[in-house]
Amino acid sequence: MNRLSRLVVLAASASMLAAPALAQDAQAIRTAEQLRDRAMAGSGAYSIVEAITTRFGPRPAGTASERAAAEWGVGYLRAEGFDNVRLQDFPLSAWSRGQESVEIVGRHAQPLAAVGLGGGEATPPEGIEAEAVVFETWQGLLDAPASSLTGKIAVVLQDTIRAQDGRGYGSSSVMRFQGPTEAAARGAVGYVLRSLGTHDHRFPHTGATRVGEGTVPAFAISPPDADQIRRLVALNEGPIRLRLKSTAAFQAPGRSQNVIAEVRGRERPDEIITIGGHLDSWDQGTGAIDDAAGIAITTAALKLIADLPQAPRRTIRVVWWGAEEVSQPAPAQGLAGARAYADSIANEVANHVAISESDFGAGRIYGLSLPSGQADSDFQKAAMRVLTPIGVLWNPAPARGGGPDTGPSVALGVPAFQLAQDGTDYFDVHHTADDVIDRIDPKAMDQNVAAWAALLWLIADSDVDFRAAAPTP
Amino acid sequence: MNRLSRLVVLAASASMLAAPALAQDAQAIRTAEQLRDRAMAGSGAYSIVEAITTRFGPRPAGTASERAAAEWGVGYLRAEGFDNVRLQDFPLSAWSRGQESVEIVGRHAQPLAAVGLGGGEATPPEGIEAEAVVFETWQGLLDAPASSLTGKIAVVLQDTIRAQDGRGYGSSSVMRFQGPTEAAARGAVGYVLRSLGTHDHRFPHTGATRVGEGTVPAFAISPPDADQIRRLVALNEGPIRLRLKSTAAFQAPGRSQNVIAEVRGRERPDEIITIGGHLDSWDQGTGAIDDAAGIAITTAALKLIADLPQAPRRTIRVVWWGAEEVSQPAPAQGLAGARAYADSIANEVANHVAISESDFGAGRIYGLSLPSGQADSDFQKAAMRVLTPIGVLWNPAPARGGGPDTGPSVALGVPAFQLAQDGTDYFDVHHTADDVIDRIDPKAMDQNVAAWAALLWLIADSDVDFRAAAPTP
Numbered sequence: 001m002n003r004l005s006r007l008v009v010l011a012a013s014a015s016m017l018a019a020p021a022l023a024q025d026a027q028a029i030r031t032a033e034q035l036r037d038r039a040m041a042g043s044g045a046y047s048i049v050e051a052i053t054t055r056f057g058p059r060p061a062g063t064a065s066e067r068a069a070a071e072w073g074v075g076y077l078r079a080e081g082f083d084n085v086r087l088q089d090f091p092l093s094a095w096s097r098g099q100e101s102v103e104i105v106g107r108h109a110q111p112l113a114a115v116g117l118g119g120g121e122a123t124p125p126e127g128i129e130a131e132a133v134v135f136e137t138w139q140g141l142l143d144a145p146a147s148s149l150t151g152k153i154a155v156v157l158q159d160t161i162r163a164q165d166g167r168g169y170g171s172s173s174v175m176r177f178q179g180p181t182e183a184a185a186r187g188a189v190g191y192v193l194r195s196l197g198t199h200d201h202r203f204p205h206t207g208a209t210r211v212g213e214g215t216v217p218a219f220a221i222s223p224p225d226a227d228q229i230r231r232l233v234a235l236n237e238g239p240i241r242l243r244l245k246s247t248a249a250f251q252a253p254g255r256s257q258n259v260i261a262e263v264r265g266r267e268r269p270d271e272i273i274t275i276g277g278h279l280d281s282w283d284q285g286t287g288a289i290d291d292a293a294g295i296a297i298t299t300a301a302l303k304l305i306a307d308l309p310q311a312p313r314r315t316i317r318v319v320w321w322g323a324e325e326v327s328q329p330a331p332a333q334g335l336a337g338a339r340a341y342a343d344s345i346a347n348e349v350a351n352h353v354a355i356s357e358s359d360f361g362a363g364r365i366y367g368l369s370l371p372s373g374q375a376d377s378d379f380q381k382a383a384m385r386v387l388t389p390i391g392v393l394w395n396p397a398p399a400r401g402g403g404p405d406t407g408p409s410v411a412l413g414v415p416a417f418q419l420a421q422d423g424t425d426y427f428d429v430h431h432t433a434d435d436v437i438d439r440i441d442p443k444a445m446d447q448n449v450a451a452w453a454a455l456l457w458l459i460a461d462s463d464v465d466f467r468a469a470a471p472t473p
Numbered sequence: 474m475n476r477l478s479r480l481v482v483l484a485a486s487a488s489m490l491a492a493p494a495l496a497q498d499a500q501a502i503r504t505a506e507q508l509r510d511r512a513m514a515g516s517g518a519y520s521i522v523e524a525i526t527t528r529f530g531p532r533p534a535g536t537a538s539e540r541a542a543a544e545w546g547v548g549y550l551r552a553e554g555f556d557n558v559r560l561q562d563f564p565l566s567a568w569s570r571g572q573e574s575v576e577i578v579g580r581h582a583q584p585l586a587a588v589g590l591g592g593g594e595a596t597p598p599e600g601i602e603a604e605a606v607v608f609e610t611w612q613g614l615l616d617a618p619a620s621s622l623t624g625k626i627a628v629v630l631q632d633t634i635r636a637q638d639g640r641g642y643g644s645s646s647v648m649r650f651q652g653p654t655e656a657a658a659r660g661a662v663g664y665v666l667r668s669l670g671t672h673d674h675r676f677p678h679t680g681a682t683r684v685g686e687g688t689v690p691a692f693a694i695s696p697p698d699a700d701q702i703r704r705l706v707a708l709n710e711g712p713i714r715l716r717l718k719s720t721a722a723f724q725a726p727g728r729s730q731n732v733i734a735e736v737r738g739r740e741r742p743d744e745i746i747t748i749g750g751h752l753d754s755w756d757q758g759t760g761a762i763d764d765a766a767g768i769a770i771t772t773a774a775l776k777l778i779a780d781l782p783q784a785p786r787r788t789i790r791v792v793w794w795g796a797e798e799v800s801q802p803a804p805a806q807g808l809a810g811a812r813a814y815a816d817s818i819a820n821e822v823a824n825h826v827a828i829s830e831s832d833f834g835a836g837r838i839y840g841l842s843l844p845s846g847q848a849d850s851d852f853q854k855a856a857m858r859v860l861t862p863i864g865v866l867w868n869p870a871p872a873r874g875g876g877p878d879t880g881p882s883v884a885l886g887v888p889a890f891q892l893a894q895d896g897t898d899y900f901d902v903h904h905t906a907d908d909v910i911d912r913i914d915p916k917a918m919d920q921n922v923a924a925w926a927a928l929l930w931l932i933a934d935s936d937v938d939f940r941a942a943a944p945t946p
Contacts, residue, residue: 054704057583065582099572109538110530110759113906201674202758202906224909228759231527285675286583286701433586433675436697 025382028461032386035304035453040390043449044303046442048296049362051076052279053286053437061280061323061336062094062256069279073259073320077299081306082261082318089257090340092323095119097206097283098247102192102219105129106241108232113202113222114192115284116246117176117209119327120218127245128153128190128217134233134240138175141182150187153242154179157226162198166360166423169430172196176207180218190244191218194226196427203432206282208327208334217246250329256280258337259320261299263306265460267313270348273459274317274355274414275302275452278324278337278405285435289426292437294358294403295320297445301452305460312460314353321405324359335404342408352414354459354466357403358448360421361430362440365392365451367420371466372398379464386454390447395420415466417459419451498855501934505859508777508926513863516922517776519915521769522835524549525752526759526910534753534796534809535567535729542752546732546793550772554779555734555791562730563813565796568592570679570756571720575665575692578602579714581705586675586695587665588757589719590649590682592800593691600718601626601663601690607706607713611648614655623660626715627652630699635671639833639896642903645669646680653691654683663717664691667699669900676905679755681800681807690719723802729753731810732793734772736779738933740786743821746932747790747828747887748775748925751797751810751878758908762899765910767831767876768793770918774925778933785933787826794878797832808877815881825887827932827939830876831921833894834903835913838865838924840893844939845871852937859927863920868893888939890932892924 052059056069070087077085095118102114133148134155135141141156156175161168175193183191195205204222209215221229232240259279265271277294281287302318305311322337333339345352354371368387374380375396384394401407401416410416429435458464525532529542543560550558568591575587606621607628608614614629629648634641648666656664668678677695682688694702705713732752738744750767754760775791778784795810806812818825827844841860847853848869857867874880874889883889902908931937 050704054701054708055581057577057581057701104530108528108530200911202909203675224907224911227911228527228530228909231523235527434697436675436701438673438697438700 025378025462028458029382029386031308031461032454032457035457036386036390036450038304039301039450039453040446043300043446045296045300045445045449046440048299049288049292049437049440052292052295053288057286058283059279059281059287060094060283061326062092062251062254066256066280066322070257070259070320070322073279077259077261080303083264085261087257088260088340088344089255090336091253092256092326092336093253093328094251095327096249096251098249100219100246100248102221103243104240105243107238108240112225113204114219114225115204115206116248117180117218117220118206118282118325119211120180120209120246120248121215122248123217123244123246127243129241129243130189132240132242134229138172144186146185147187149183152188153190153192153244154183154188155192155229157194157230159194160196160198160427162424162427164422164424165420166426168198169196169427176220177210179209180215181210184214184216188216190216192242193218193220195220195222197223197430197432199428200224203434205431206284207431208325211327211329217244219244256322256336258322258341260317262315262317263302263311265313265315266311269315270351271314271353272317272351273314273353273456274319274409275357275456276319276321276405277358278321280323280325282325282431284433286437287435288437289361289429289435289439290431291324291359293362293440293445297358297448297452300449301456304449304453305457312457314460316456316460324405335408338405338408342412345409346412349412349414352409354417355406355409355414356401356417356419357406358419358452359403359405360423361426362445362448363422363424363426364444364447365419366422367393367395368455369395369397369399369418369420371415371417374466379458379462383455383458386458387451390450392451419455421448498851498935501931502855502859504781504934505927505930508930509859509863509923511777512774512923512926513919516773516919518769518773518918518922519913521772522761522765522910522913525765525768526761530759531756532752532754532760533567533756534799535565535724535727539729539753539795543730543732543793543795546752550732550734553776556737558734560730561733561813561817562728563809564726565729565799565809566726566801567724568800569722569724571722573692573719573721575694576716577713578716580711581713585698586677587692587698588677588679589721590653590691590693591679591755591798592681592684593653593719593721594688595721596690596717596719600716602714602716603662605713605715607702617659619658620660622656625661626663626665626717627656627661628665628702630667630703632667633669633671633900635897635900637895637897638893639899641671642669642900649680649693650683652682653688657687657689661689663689665715666691666693668693668695670696670903670905672901673697676907678904679757680904681798684800684802690717692717729795729809731795731814733790735788735790736775736784738786738788739784742788743824744787744826745790745824746787746826746929747792747882748830748929749792749794749878750831751794753796753798755798755904757906759910760908761910762834762902762908762912763904764797764832766835766913766918770831770921770925773922774929777922777926778930785930787933789929789933797878808881811878811881815885818882819885822885822887825882827890828879828882828887829874829890829892830879831925832876832878833896834899835918835921836895836897836899837917837920838892839895840866840868841928842868842870842872842891842893844888844890847939852931852935856928856931859931860924863923865924892928894921
């Protein structure tokens with residue numbers, strides 16, 4: 001069935017079922033409230049984070065550790081009684097950082113707390129030693145003329161601004177992704193960035209940078225080290241010289257994989273709601289908040305639904321995406337697991353009712369957004385009736401998907417919803433060695449599971465059509 | 474003059490000056506209050522921490538960085554107008570950690586956040602791989618029979634207890650200093666310790682361990698990594714295997730040094746009060762709280778006194794001790810700078826009125842202790858009159874010296890006093906990469922300087938004799 005005819009059928013069935021749907025909505029709301037309250041009393045999500053982070057530690061994309069965690073996940077999800085549990089694998093070259101260092105040499109010589117950016121390239125074995133050109137802002141680097149950095153190391157010290165919705169990171173991540181390229185375009189031989197992070201501890205932040213021709217070796221220094229550079233500049237006692245070293249490299253072509261499990265719908269099993277998180281992590285921490293938490297929240301929510309006396313009308317599928325954090329040499333791109341998943345549903349997109357991801361840590365949920373056109377809909381009112389008591393606000397802006405792994409599916413036309421988490425503290429930890437289970441409050445995870453389980457039930461045990469209500473683009 | 478005759482002279486002069494001393498005490502108290510209030514309004518101590526930590530970064534004992542900081546200190550102290558500024562140097566072999574790693578291998582393979590203990594020895598180049606024997610407590614290791622750890626790696630997970638006066642660290646530092654020896658005595662080939670620290674962040678804690686025959690390579694893992702080991706033990710899925718690597722080594726014999734400066738007494742310049750902190754630091758952080766802060770507090774206090782219209786009656790000497798954090802191969806011992814200083818005063822001990830050190834971070838001062846016999850003395854009452862308004866309590870227990878560097882001088886008979894700092898948070902940072910200036914509150918430093926300056930004036934502008942009041946031992 002193509003997408004258009006599917007929409008017609010859905011619209012017709014929604015219309016035919018209008019009267020029963022009201023009665024059923026009342027029952028669906030009661031069930032959603034029960035799921036919510038069960039989760040708040042103890043969801044089990046924390047123990048999933050504990051299992052993944054304890055057993056496998058860091059799980060960089062394409063590594064044996066990520067693979068072992070995925071295989072364990074298959075066994076776990078089968079043992080928990082989920083349907084249709086399987087691995088979906090795809091090609092990937094793992095990146096490993098090897099040995100690396102950033103130090104000030106000459107006057108004021110001292111080592112800095114630094115980490116290579118993900119996917120970044122190696123230096124020559126003896127390192128790169130050059131004078132630093134320090135920019136207080138990203139715009140300062142962009143304003144630098146061509147060739148003005150020839151033979152120098154560009155250093156950008158711009159702070160990341162703390163924001164509940166993460167927009168401080170959103171606006172500054174370009175400094176990490178494009179920085180090495182912009183520096184190289186002006187003649188620089190290296191690039192050093194103040195860690196994208198809102199804390200002032202000695203944790204440098206890694207993360208993907210652009211890979212390929214026209215970049216230079218690139219590192220992030222911890223926020224206190226960035227402030228140290230500022231103070232050295234303020235001394236005004238001559239140039240600051242840096243030495244950068246890295247043996248980073250992509251490994252031989254290998255594999256990564258998504259883990260997929262379902263609760264099959266009792267009436268319309270072909271209609272699918274996809275949720276999940278990503279299983280891979282960066283290599284410094286154990287990926288507790290990024291993103292074992294998202295896997296745990298969505299899996300625990302689906303487990304509560306699986307344990308009900310009867311399944312919802314539609315199928316709910318949880319995906320533990322692989323290789324979210326990845327850069328790859330051209331022509332490949334990032335989000336390898338998300339692309340593999342989107343490819344796998346490309347011929348059945350109309351069956352996909354909605355998609356979302358939990359990939360913003362383990363903070364409490366404070367907002368719901370739905371596909372456009374849902375403001376004041378019956379569905380929205382039902383959802384807010386259930387979610388308001390646990391502290392969730394209605395966000396009138398249409399959802400963008402909840403996480404990066406939904407992007408390729410949303411691009412195919414799958415509607416997205418989003419449960420927004422409080423990320424005020426997320427960038428105190430994100431992509432650092434301190435991303436460990438100690439950072440997680442189990443009660444906040446329970447609240448997340450409560451919101452997910454309740455909302456999922458409302459979508460899956462109904463006929464809501466997020467496409468039908470959307471205005472013509 | 475030998476010590477006994479000196480005491481006779483001091484006692485006689487104290488007696489002769491009894492009446493004028495009362496009048497002068499009132500003036501001394503007014504001056505002490507002025508010093509206190511000036512410091513509270515802004516002491517300049519923070520800028521000394523800033524200069525030392527920014528210019529020189531980490532300053533491990535016996536390194537070029539420690540030397541450069543000391544030489545800078547000489548210039549700084551001369552420029553500030555202190556008297557008799559000089560270096561006092563002594564032999565020392567620097568220790569450097571080189572490359573190191575601790576990882577779980579085999580099942581549950583993962584890297585751990587770890588650091589070698591200071592003065593510890595290297596592993597073979599291929600590392601040491603062995604099964605871990607995990608002890609929840611230090612006593613558990615001590616209870617292990619001889620040979621029970623043959624070929625194993627001993628792991629001790631005991632927590633450090635948070636305490637305002639640091640006694641949690643005091644009672645657990647034996648685990649670091651003696652742990653490798655006790656493990657080796659039972660046949661172990663390696664030793665891994667939960668970091669001595671009260672935080673739950675991914676910062677492993679270094680510090681001196683015993684050097685010489687009968688030890689094994691030794692490492693501390695961060696508190697979250699210790700909890701990770703606990704969780705892996707709880708899985709009960711077979712032995713945990715560890716691989717330890719280190720290229721640590723002592724360097725060729727070299728030098729370290731103390732920096733000394735004075736405000737010369739106007740009436741009794743040969744009577745000396747010694748204060749200070751230590752200039753060396755561990756290599757991971759920049760030694761801001763340990764112990765640039767102590768140098769800054771005591772130096773800023775003495776600078777306030779130097780800036781008065783007239784000097785106190787007695788001399789006050791500030792020492793920036795070198796090589797406090799050091800272990801040395803037998804037969805040498807730790808506290809190399811403190812021993813060199815004590816050796817230099819051994820023939821004039823009776824001239825030394827008192828000694829103290831600031832070496833417990835940059836938290837506020839909350840307690841004063843004096844040499845035994847001072848409870849309810851006129852001096853104690855005057856001191857508490859001046860210090861109570863800034864939050865300082867009287868501690869009736871006799872002082873032990875304020876810091877490790879006073880130890881060798883106190884052993885020679887120099888009386889000690891102590892201004893106790895609030896160390897509730899000190900072991901959240903101590904001996905980790907996070908010991909940087911970001912951890913310091915400038916206002917708390919001002920309060921420290923206020924207490925030191927006021928108390929120093931009361932001692933130096935008086936005839937107080939801490940030996941005379943002491944009960945016969």
